[in-house]
Amino acid sequence: MRGRRDDLIRLTQALIRIPTLNPPGTNYREICEFLAARLQKSGFATKLVRATGTPGDSDKFPRWNLVARRVGAAGGACVHFNSHHDIVEVGQGWTFDPFAATLQDDRIYGRGACDMKGGLAASIVAAEAFIATRPDFRGTIEISATADEESGGFGGVAYLAERGYFDPARVQHVIIPEPLNKDRICLGHRGVWWAEVETKGRIAHGSMPFLGDCAVRHMGAVIAEMEAKLFPMLAKKRTDMPVVPEGARQSTLNINSVHGGEHVQDPDYTGLPSPCVPDRCTMIIDRRFLMEEDLKTVRHEMLDLLERLKRTRPDFEYEIRDLHIVHPTMADRDAPIVKTVGRAISAVLGKGPEYVVSPGTYDQKHIDRIGRLKNCIAYGPGILDLAHQPDEWIGVDDMIDSACVMAFSLAELLPA
Numbered sequence: 001m002r003g004r005r006d007d008l009i010r011l012t013q014a015l016i017r018i019p020t021l022n023p024p025g026t027n028y029r030e031i032c033e034f035l036a037a038r039l040q041k042s043g044f045a046t047k048l049v050r051a052t053g054t055p056g057d058s059d060k061f062p063r064w065n066l067v068a069r070r071v072g073a074a075g076g077a078c079v080h081f082n083s084h085h086d087i088v089e090v091g092q093g094w095t096f097d098p099f100a101a102t103l104q105d106d107r108i109y110g111r112g113a114c115d116m117k118g119g120l121a122a123s124i125v126a127a128e129a130f131i132a133t134r135p136d137f138r139g140t141i142e143i144s145a146t147a148d149e150e151s152g153g154f155g156g157v158a159y160l161a162e163r164g165y166f167d168p169a170r171v172q173h174v175i176i177p178e179p180l181n182k183d184r185i186c187l188g189h190r191g192v193w194w195a196e197v198e199t200k201g202r203i204a205h206g207s208m209p210f211l212g213d214c215a216v217r218h219m220g221a222v223i224a225e226m227e228a229k230l231f232p233m234l235a236k237k238r239t240d241m242p243v244v245p246e247g248a249r250q251s252t253l254n255i256n257s258v259h260g261g262e263h264v265q266d267p268d269y270t271g272l273p274s275p276c277v278p279d280r281c282t283m284i285i286d287r288r289f290l291m292e293e294d295l296k297t298v299r300h301e302m303l304d305l306l307e308r309l310k311r312t313r314p315d316f317e318y319e320i321r322d323l324h325i326v327h328p329t330m331a332d333r334d335a336p337i338v339k340t341v342g343r344a345i346s347a348v349l350g351k352g353p354e355y356v357v358s359p360g361t362y363d364q365k366h367i368d369r370i371g372r373l374k375n376c377i378a379y380g381p382g383i384l385d386l387a388h389q390p391d392e393w394i395g396v397d398d399m400i401d402s403a404c405v406m407a408f409s410l411a412e413l414l415p416a
């Protein structure tokens with residue numbers, strides 16, 4: 001693998017230099033074509049798949065995915081490496097050009113270096129190194145580069161899973177090289193329930209608020225009730241899932257936003273607002289839940305709170321709408337891919353892996369829920385804390401080490 005160091009650096013840099021920003025979803029076709037050309041040279045059959053009609057897909061910003069497949073000398077298991085090719089916005093605070101892919105002190109800097117073009121490059125080089133040393137392997141290697149993980153994965157892994165690409169009859173082992181640190185195996189992630197709560201009021205002149213009904217005050221009562229009862233209750237719900245960081249090893253709830261009162265539509269308007277009692281206030285909540293919880297209970301905690309206010313608070317009216325649901329997922333500690341990658345980490349790094357669960361979700365949800373494929377983990381070279389940050393980087397040695405772990409895993413799963 002050391003002999004492939006320069007190649008790995010060049011590949012990672014080339015991927016970073018194709019800005020696949022999401023939203024809106026730029027250069028998806030370019031990156032898929034670049035990867036297809038690379039993988040064809042290594043004997044992979046490649047297929048570009050456009051997720052037509054998925055959220056965000058348009059002729060201007062089509063959602064392209066690449067699936068590459070290399071069949072070995074005889075039948076056997078299929079090992080699939082899945083990486084998302086999209087990256088998040090650049091944001092402020094960079095000291096490096098986010099798309100120059102500068103190599104400095106054994107690190108490559110750029111948006112997507114850590115999350116997760118470095119992981120994608122490591123998996124490609126690992127597969128190529130494995131094929132070169134064992135051309136007569138039995139089984140199949142697949143590498144996919146998929147769209148839109150950062151915006152829910154509907155135009156990426158979900159689309160492919162719905163079309164059978166992650167059917168357990170077709171694929172038996174999945175590694176997602178997300179940035180979870182090279183010595184950790186990520187078994188899965190917590191669940192997500194996003195909902196919008198709306199309180200209702202009645203508009204009136206702001207000089208006579210007693211003639212109206214203030215929706216923002218009603219929302220204030222909701223938040224007070226959450227502070228008094230809901231947050232303390234959630235803090236007590238601990239999980240056996242090994243979630244990192246430690247603060248996420250419980251149920252959590254974020255108030256994502258609160259909007260009340262009139263919206264000034266025109267950004268060029270410089271005048272004062274008009275004096276009105278707000279008749280509508282909305283709050284978006286982001287509840288993260290555990291394997292030990294079910295969505296029905298999670299929803300009911302909030303509904304019960306709102307119903308309690310309805311009984312006790314005059315004129316309290318509300319609505320609540322689901323915005324987004326992801327169920328928690330976690331591979332078994334004894335799953336074949338967990339054991340294999342665990343042994344590979346011990347062999348390469350001289351120390352056994354740490355088993356973790358991600359606080360936020362990633363594409364494993366679609367592979368589990370749509371594909372019905374449980375034998376799936378995230379394992380990759382990036383450092384979790386650097387994801388989405390300014391001056392995001394990937395360590396070259398970390399990529400080499402994780403590529404060794406991946407190649408070692410292939411050698412065990414796809415024997416000659």
Ligand SMILES: [Zn+2]
Pocket residue numbers: 084115116149178179362
């Ligand atoms: Zn990612």
